[in-house]
Amino acid sequence: xxxGISPAPADDDLGAEVGSDGGDDGTFTPPPVQxxxxxxxxxPQRTGARQPMPEQPHVPSELRSRRGDGxxxxxxxxQREEMAPRRPGSRTRADQRVSANVASVLLAAAASYxxxxxxxxxxxxxxxxxxxxxxxxxxxxxxxxxxxxxESCVAPFPSVFAAxxxxxxxxxxxxxxxxxxxEVPRHYREAMxxxxxxxxxxxxxxxxxxxxxxxxxxxxxxxxxPDEDVLPLGWVYDLKVSETSPDGILDKARLIxxxxxxxxxxxxxxxxxxxxxxxxxxxxxxxxAQRALFLTTGDVPTxxxxxxxxDAIVLSEQPPGFEEVGPNGEPAxxxxxxxxxxxxxxxxxxxxWAIEFIDWLVGYxxxxxxxxxxVLVLVREVNGTQMLLIICLHVDDLLMAHSHExxxxxxxxxxxxxxxxxxxxxxxxxxxxxxxLIAGTVKLSLRxxxxxxxxxxxxxxxxxxxxxxxxxxxxxxxxxxxxxxxPSRAEIDEVSEFFMQGSGVALFVASFARxxxxxxxxxxxxxxxxxxxxxxxxxxxxxxxxxxxxxLGLNYLQGESFNATGVYCPADDPRDARLHGIGDASYVLxxxxxxxxxxxxxxxxxxxxxxxxxxxxxPGEDEFYALTNTITETVTIRQLIEEFGHVFPSATFVxxxxxxxxxxxxxxxxTARTRFIHRRWxxxxxxxxxGVVQIMxxxxxxxxxxxxxxxTFGVLFFRERxxxxxxxx
Numbered sequence: 250x251x252x253g254i255s256p257a258p259a260d261d262d263l264g265a266e267v268g269s270d271g272g273d274d275g276t277f278t279p280p281p282v283q284x285x286x287x288x289x290x291x292x293p294q295r296t297g298a299r300q301p302m303p304e305q306p307h308v309p310s311e312l313r314s315r316r317g318d319g320x321x322x323x324x325x326x327x328q329r330e331e332m333a334p335r336r337p338g339s340r341t342r343a344d345q346r347v348s349a350n351v352a353s354v355l356l357a358a359a360a361s362y363x364x365x366x367x368x369x370x371x372x373x374x375x376x377x378x379x380x381x382x383x384x385x386x387x388x389x390x391x392x393x394x395x396x397x398x399x400e401s402c403v404a405p406f407p408s409v410f411a412a413x414x415x416x417x418x419x420x421x422x423x424x425x426x427x428x429x430x431x432e433v434p435r436h437y438r439e440a441m442x443x444x445x446x447x448x449x450x451x452x453x454x455x456x457x458x459x460x461x462x463x464x465x466x467x468x469x470x471x472x473x474x475p476d477e478d479v480l481p482l483g484w485v486y487d488l489k490v491s492e493t494s495p496d497g498i499l500d501k502a503r504l505i506x507x508x509x510x511x512x513x514x515x516x517x518x519x520x521x522x523x524x525x526x527x528x529x530x531x532x533x534x535x536x537x538a539q540r541a542l543f544l545t546t547g548d549v550p551t552x553x554x555x556x557x558x559x560d561a562i563v564l565s566e567q568p569p570g571f572e573e574v575g576p577n578g579e580p581a582x583x584x585x586x587x588x589x590x591x592x593x594x595x596x597x598x599x600x601x602w603a604i605e606f607i608d609w610l611v612g613y614x615x616x617x618x619x620x621x622x623x624v625l626v627l628v629r630e631v632n633g634t635q636m637l638l639i640i641c642l643h644v645d646d647l648l649m650a651h652s653h654e655x656x657x658x659x660x661x662x663x664x665x666x667x668x669x670x671x672x673x674x675x676x677x678x679x680x681x682x683x684x685x686l687i688a689g690t691v692k693l694s695l696r697x698x699x700x701x702x703x704x705x706x707x708x709x710x711x712x713x714x715x716x717x718x719x720x721x722x723x724x725x726x727x728x729x730x731x732x733x734x735x736p737s738r739a740e741i742d743e744v745s746e747f748f749m750q751g752s753g754v755a756l757f758v759a760s761f762a763r764x765x766x767x768x769x770x771x772x773x774x775x776x777x778x779x780x781x782x783x784x785x786x787x788x789x790x791x792x793x794x795x796x797x798x799x800x801l802g803l804n805y806l807q808g809e810s811f812n813a814t815g816v817y818c819p820a821d822d823p824r825d826a827r828l829h830g831i832g833d834a835s836y837v838l839x840x841x842x843x844x845x846x847x848x849x850x851x852x853x854x855x856x857x858x859x860x861x862x863x864x865x866x867x868p869g870e871d872e873f874y875a876l877t878n879t880i881t882e883t884v885t886i887r888q889l890i891e892e893f894g895h896v897f898p899s900a901t902f903v904x905x906x907x908x909x910x911x912x913x914x915x916x917x918x919x920t921a922r923t924r925f926i927h928r929r930w931x932x933x934x935x936x937x938x939x940g941v942v943q944i945m946x947x948x949x950x951x952x953x954x955x956x957x958x959x960x961t962f963g964v965l966f967f968r969e970r971x972x973x974x975x976x977x978x
Contacts, residue, residue, distance in 0.1 A: 418433040418487075431445075436484065437484045449502060452502035463554045466587060466590070467586070467587050468573065468584045471583055478510070480563065481506075481507045481510065481566055484503070485502070488501070506594035511596045516561055521600050522600070523606065529621045529623070536639075541807065542652055543686065544648070544674035549646075553592060553601070556602040558590065561597070599644060618892040625642075626638070626894070629656050679761070680693050691805045696802075699799035723787075735781060741778075748780040751789075764973045766795070771858050773791070808850060812897075813827060818947060819904060820947065823972050828890065828901050829847075831905075832879030832904070832954055833875055833952055834861075835958040840865070841875075843875035846882075846957060847886050852975030858957050861874045872906075873909070875910070876903070901942050
């Protein structure tokens, strides 16, 4: 996901796990177009005589020692004259390492194909578009006879929601005459007929100039590669706010490859994006507040074009609008592009850029943090002064925290990738950052994003809420959930489109900077296929709460108690700056809901809300699962801070309000009675004995993690919200 947020559990009724940092993330790609179908394999004649074996293709003698005799198929790059470049330091090409797997995949696909239309499943986010474009694409799909649309705005949805078409992307700009609404063109033909066609064409010319400057591709005759697929290309557009443009609007155009036509094992072998976890970003912000580090941001223009494509031959059609004839006068339609550099949209481009950039950073002297490989630390000592630079990567965006300006200036000037200096950190990964070095505070919020949400869902004139939900709404939703036959099919037809779009927005906001609404957003994800009018009212109230409180966010404060030792209770000192974790669980059959939160510098840096992966037979075991999950999150954040160079004077406290969970974690006889949780016990016991964490009690009524697993109201909700967001003075 675009980076990160974890996808929903396998069971549709379990909902999404809010606030987790596995995989994704970060950014969004256009929905895939219907792939070209594999022809139905011929059926052998069933006669009495045995069918002859198909003739094996000829294998050149110079390749037999390397590939073996009688290879039934070959991958691109197997011929010497067409060999793709090999990654430096690799003894074998990627096609040789995965050839057997590719063969089994192709055979299985041919055997299972029945000639019907093959669905196009949405790919995970590859990190080629900023999270500012989180609402770029919508898809229409038929689900059990219901035509619904959804927007991939925060995380990959279940594959049942197949992408089929795109709706128009709309941008809102505040002007002296009011809010201006502009539709962004979806493809090249719309761009040439758009009201801003001249400025969009200028943006396309700038993009092509960058392509030619880096020699990303060469024109070759199509006949030179008769066995290779030719991938289509396209254009994506966007409009951004700009202080230098005459009308305050900057037109952006990006040439992209249609990666949904790529074939694993032929055009790519591995795919991931260089995206740090959201918890790592928040930890860096909190550590900057504590150490008075200056926060800045940077951007690598056309980053993917700096990375080389290894191990594969990638051909594509020529860029729409910029077709050229061949060097010898060949017609343009007979020429194709052979790509030597990565391109936005190709599946492997994000991985190639991440490897390219991180290799340079390591060679420059940066140390990769083992707890998050997309966070790097650079330490320099000049005249006895130790200077620190922390770098968090989000594909081509950089969040930097430095102690001295000299180390950052040297890094920016020495980097060969022409990093654009964006100055003081104001926005990163779609969020707003406000730093006050004098007061020692850093605030992370989503006020800009929520302002667009208000216009998009027409919430500007809705009665705004002061809490995420009400007891009346919860009771009505529970009544509908417990009544067979509800909601009706008519309700689902009317509500599904809005509910899926709004639930994605709610999930993103709760996972990014609003932990107090994580349980509410998780509940919405459990009703994707059975949402009614009651659930729509619940969601509208939640979105109204977001818009009404858009100025709220995580507030990290420099505190003298950061290195303090001794016993304390979070409820007694809400603004204690020490690192600590808090966990809670809600026992529900067949699997309970667990919540964990890690606090630092007075606000949350990591939280997780989700259904437990394993069933439990008692509330105590549910609480034990939540406790071990909290220990996991706390240890991860502690290790990251230690990799920044900090030394903790004592163990980190992990609080639990369940005496049974604390007893299970500390009792040496636990594994003899409940063997199925023995791994969790050994995990908790190891870090306890090592002095890394210390399990401490907290009263259930004063546990701030209650809001992560239960619907709370009134004074109790405000107290827990203020604690998680660091609003208590």
